[in-house]
Amino acid sequence: MSTDAARPAEILRVEGLKKSFPVRRGFLQRTTGHVRAVDGASLALGRGKTLGLVGESGCGKSTLARMILKLLPSDGGRILFDGSDISDWPEARMKPLRRRIQIVFQDPYGSLNPRMSVGQILAEGLRTVGVRERRAASRETERLLGLVGLSARAVERYPHEFSGGQRQRIGIARALSVGPALVICDEPVSALDVSIQAQIINLLKDLQDRLGLSYLFITHDLNVVGYLCHRVAVMYRGRIVEEADAEELFANPLHPYTHTLLAAVPDIDTPRAPAPQGAPADLPEERAAPAEGCRFHPRCPQGETRCRSYDEQWVRVGEDHRVRCWKAPVWDGGGGGKKPVET
Ligand SMILES: Nc1ncnc2c1ncn2[C@@H]1O[C@H](COP(=O)(O)OP(=O)(O)OP(=O)(O)O)[C@@H](O)[C@H]1O
Numbered sequence: 001m002s003t004d005a006a007r008p009a010e011i012l013r014v015e016g017l018k019k020s021f022p023v024r025r026g027f028l029q030r031t032t033g034h035v036r037a038v039d040g041a042s043l044a045l046g047r048g049k050t051l052g053l054v055g056e057s058g059c060g061k062s063t064l065a066r067m068i069l070k071l072l073p074s075d076g077g078r079i080l081f082d083g084s085d086i087s088d089w090p091e092a093r094m095k096p097l098r099r100r101i102q103i104v105f106q107d108p109y110g111s112l113n114p115r116m117s118v119g120q121i122l123a124e125g126l127r128t129v130g131v132r133e134r135r136a137a138s139r140e141t142e143r144l145l146g147l148v149g150l151s152a153r154a155v156e157r158y159p160h161e162f163s164g165g166q167r168q169r170i171g172i173a174r175a176l177s178v179g180p181a182l183v184i185c186d187e188p189v190s191a192l193d194v195s196i197q198a199q200i201i202n203l204l205k206d207l208q209d210r211l212g213l214s215y216l217f218i219t220h221d222l223n224v225v226g227y228l229c230h231r232v233a234v235m236y237r238g239r240i241v242e243e244a245d246a247e248e249l250f251a252n253p254l255h256p257y258t259h260t261l262l263a264a265v266p267d268i269d270t271p272r273a274p275a276p277q278g279a280p281a282d283l284p285e286e287r288a289a290p291a292e293g294c295r296f297h298p299r300c301p302q303g304e305t306r307c308r309s310y311d312e313q314w315v316r317v318g319e320d321h322r323v324r325c326w327k328a329p330v331w332d333g334g335g336g337g338k339k340p341v342e343t
Pocket residue numbers: 021022035036037055056057058059060061062063064
């Protein structure tokens with residue numbers, strides 16, 4: 001075991017991760033092409049922090065999450081968890097590590113076994129971390145239920161007896177039962193009523209403070225991002241196109257796609273810069289990804305000829321702010337001297 005001082009500041013780093021799926025058509029289901037679901041995505045998550053992963057439906061957020069969990073093999077790139085490159089770890093080596101990376105899904109009902117009581121669901125997780133003795137398991141179950149704000153009486157009951165918000169609390173308790181360091185939350189509140197959403201978000205925030213958890217928080221909801229996330233990664237067509245601290249991203253969004261996402265949120269109360277002229281509030285219909293250049297250029301209100309061949313290099317625009325758009329102002333490093341564009 002590494003000491004605290006030796007532990008890397010990043011719990012998770014993903015570098016150039018890729019995944020394509022075959023597109024099959026017709027009666028014979030012939031492969032007619034491939035969809036690049038994740039196409040060289042890179043991101044980093046600090047220990048005890050929350051990284052928001054945002055982007056429209058189908059941009060590859062869940063595929064990226066499944067690859068981080070190693071539920072889906074990647075076609076390329078690296079995954080570093082707690083400083084170790086786990087990209088090529090075989091299943092046997094991954095098994096103990098799976099306890100340290102957990103996921104909370106959007107649909108808690110679909111992910112909870114309806115034939116198991118809450119007590120049984122939690123006992124299953126506890127067994128994998130060696131809590132087998134009945135009284136110890138019962139004590140731990142009670143502690144977990146308390147942590148997520150459920151009564152100890154819940155142990156005897158079944159998932160269908162709970163409301164959506166309560167079921168999500170059970171899903172969170174189940175994730176916590178194995179003592180994770182990183183919890184991937186894949187749209188954990190989008191199926192819930194707005195008032196319940198706030199309760200679950202507050203619960204996640206509270207659990208982070210108490211247990212030092214790190215979250216990769218996947219969401220469509222930029223209001224939630226502003227409230228919960230320390231950093232934000234904006235994903236478009238399988239790639240991260242902008243990454244910054246949440247406050248900075250809202251105040252100084254630079255990728256035209258980020259502007260488009262922000263413009264689609266009418267009631268966000270976090271201060272931010274006005275969108276540049278011409279940025280559409282609604283996203284137009286998806287078109288085929290361009291074979292070359294910036295992936296967003298066919299939809300970009302600020303697109304120029306150069307965008308058709310731009311190879312989407314990162315541009316560093318601030319100490320902790322980077323963007324894949326050549327039009328963004330390159331950071332001068334704070335000292336007046338121009339910093340080179342990153343490769
Ligand atoms: N198993 C699969 N087989 C084929 N295509 C897939 C598979 N899983 C995902 N895809 C495709 O990969 C792309 C990314 O899907 P993904 O579910 O990761 O998007 P997402 O960002 O999570 O979307 P949403 O916000 O709707 O959950 C989509 O085009 C999707 O259709």
